[in-house]
Amino acid sequence: MWKPPQRIKYQTAVAHWPTKDTVGRAELFSPINLGSIELQQRTWIPAMVPWRSNEAGEVTQDVIDWYARFAQGKPGAIVVEATGIRDIPSGPLLRISDDRYIEGLRRLVEAVREASGGQTRLLIQLIDFLNIRRRPEPQKYFERFLIITPEHRAALNLQNASEVEVRQALASLSDDDLENILTAREWDALQFGARDRVTDLGNRLVADLPQTLPPLFARAAMRAKNAGFDGVELHYAHAYTMSSFLSATNTRTDGYGGEVEGRVRLPLEVFAAVRASVGADYTVGCRFLSEEIINEGSGTDDACFFAKAFAEAGMDFLSLSRGGKFDDAKQPRVGAAAYPYTGQSGYECMPAYLSDEQGPWGRNVEPVAKIRTSIREAGFTTPIVTAGGIYSFDQAESLLSDQKADIVGFARQALADPDWFEKVRAGRGSEVILCRYSNYCEGLDQKHKQVTCELWDREKLNEEGVILATDGKRRLTAPNWMPGSAR
Ligand SMILES: Cc1cc2nc3c(=O)[nH]c(=O)nc-3n(C[C@H](O)[C@H](O)[C@H](O)COP(=O)(O)O)c2cc1C
Numbered sequence: 101m102w103k104p105p106q107r108i109k110y111q112t113a114v115a116h117w118p119t120k121d122t123v124g125r126a127e128l129f130s131p132i133n134l135g136s137i138e139l140q141q142r143t144w145i146p147a148m149v150p151w152r153s154n155e156a157g158e159v160t161q162d163v164i165d166w167y168a169r170f171a172q173g174k175p176g177a178i179v180v181e182a183t184g185i186r187d188i189p190s191g192p193l194l195r196i197s198d199d200r201y202i203e204g205l206r207r208l209v210e211a212v213r214e215a216s217g218g219q220t221r222l223l224i225q226l227i228d229f230l231n232i233r234r235r236p237e238p239q240k241y242f243e244r245f246l247i248i249t250p251e252h253r254a255a256l257n258l259q260n261a262s263e264v265e266v267r268q269a270l271a272s273l274s275d276d277d278l279e280n281i282l283t284a285r286e287w288d289a290l291q292f293g294a295r296d297r298v299t300d301l302g303n304r305l306v307a308d309l310p311q312t313l314p315p316l317f318a319r320a321a322m323r324a325k326n327a328g329f330d331g332v333e334l335h336y337a338h339a340y341t342m343s344s345f346l347s348a349t350n351t352r353t354d355g356y357g358g359e360v361e362g363r364v365r366l367p368l369e370v371f372a373a374v375r376a377s378v379g380a381d382y383t384v385g386c387r388f389l390s391e392e393i394i395n396e397g398s399g400t401d402d403a404c405f406f407a408k409a410f411a412e413a414g415m416d417f418l419s420l421s422r423g424g425k426f427d428d429a430k431q432p433r434v435g436a437a438a439y440p441y442t443g444q445s446g447y448e449c450m451p452a453y454l455s456d457e458q459g460p461w462g463r464n465v466e467p468v469a470k471i472r473t474s475i476r477e478a479g480f481t482t483p484i485v486t487a488g489g490i491y492s493f494d495q496a497e498s499l500l501s502d503q504k505a506d507i508v509g510f511a512r513q514a515l516a517d518p519d520w521f522e523k524v525r526a527g528r529g530s531e532v533i534l535c536r537y538s539n540y541c542e543g544l545d546q547k548h549k550q551v552t553c554e555l556w557d558r559e560k561l562n563e564e565g566v567i568l569a570t571d572g573k574r575r576l577t578a579p580n581w582m583p584g585s586a587r
């Protein structure tokens with residue numbers, strides 16, 4: 101992952117944890133309504149893909165164990181990882197793309213209900229993403245993938261040569277020459293792997309997204325409701341389709357791009373279809389970006405506009421993330437696909453302990469506070485979920501008392517210690533195991549390996565019932581907490 105050039109090292113530490121008494125009065129542990137449901141506390145575990153599903157996209161026992169372990173800590177809400185809405189092979193990504201998935205998802209809902217004693221609300225994040233290919237071997241790219249055009253022939257002065265000869269000529273060129281001859285898209289496909297963009301109006305499937313996506317999201321949301329989830333989160337963040345519609349880089353000319361009004365149109369139409377399908381009393385919100393952190397990308401002013409539009413349309417919550425784009429991703433090795441969390445925008449999404457003067461904690465706080473203020477000034481009371489480098493009670497509580505957010509997201513901190521919520525509530529904050537923001541977990545995610553935390557995955561491997569990762573070395577869930585000690 102990209103790191104700020106300053107490379108300043110930060111260490112997570114908490115000087116003071118609250119007593120049980122203080123916690124009893126804390127806003128963080130007070131209830132809040134999210135549409136028709138109530139969260140018992142304002143704590144939230146944002147979506148995190150742990151790669152526990154299988155090639156069929158099913159809920160496996162590992163998926164159930166993963167979420168049940170988080171539920172033992174009894175946070176206010178857990179959002180199940182990005183789950184695919186299209187019934188197509190998607191590697192081991194969890195899917196909700198057909199009714200056959202409902203039964204497994206229902207078992208997941210029941211497991212979380214049981215493990216949390218009914219105290220944790222469970223939502224699921226619905227995702228659509230566009231085609232992306234692995235970075236090709238140059239030889240193969242020129243032999244098979246590149247479509248030979250008259251422009252290539254003209255540049256090579258090979259107007260009358262056979263296609264095979266043109267391909268061979270291209271394959272023999274230096275990178276400098278190739279960069280001059282290939283279009284920017286062809287060069288990008290060679291360097292990073294071909295990737296569809298929402299602006300590819302010449303591609304029928306992409307052009308038709310405004311027609312195809314609303315019913316796909318609507319049916320997926322209905323399945324979530326039938327499986328017993330308390331709500332759905334529409335994934336409008338990071339590098340995926342809906343976020344790309346919101347992006348300032350979306351120059352579509354069919355009414356679904358350009359100015360903010362055009363860019364927000366499909367996200368609103370998707371929401372309208374979802375709402376029509378699940379009804380007014382079902383909790384529906386979205387996750388989108390406070391800032392894209394890419395050249396020419398959307399900033400907080402755009403996000404304020406989108407937030408007002410979503411609130412006005414009747415979303416029940418707005419969860420704000422940051423960055424995580426393909427646009428500045430690092431070049432993958434040949435045979436691998438680009439990963440959207442490797443550039444600066446990826447760093448802003450999951451800031452790590454090597455940072456700049458600002459440090460890795462709470463980098464999303466001020467942009468989100470600005471968005472919250474803008475919708476409050478417009479008269480909307482929609483709850484705002486913030487996240488990014490939050491690990492201590494004081495940090496979380498002051499965000500709420502300063503009215504910078506309504507709900508606080510703990511992603512990696514909950515991964516490092518799923519019992520954070522119960523420990524702090526019991527006045528046992530000193531037993532919390534603090535996330536180091538090492539991004540070891542994110543490195544595993546990048547390789548689509550089962551995600552674990554370096555702080556516990558080699559601990560107590562002999563404990564009864566421990567399930568190991570496929571590498572045979574790491575446990576898949578955090579050890580159980582024994583009050584009186586950290587674990
Ligand atoms: C392993 C891993 C997987 C993630 N998967 C998702 C995801 O599926 N959807 C999403 O919106 N964010 C995802 N994120 C981002 C987190 O939800 C969160 O926004 C980010 O980690 C910053 O919050 P934190 O500092 O509390 O960890 C993921 C993060 C990690 C570490």
Ligand code: SF4
Binds near residue numbers: 515534536554
């Ligand atoms: S591996 Fe553990 S300590 Fe490191 S960032 Fe992830 S959750 Fe935090």
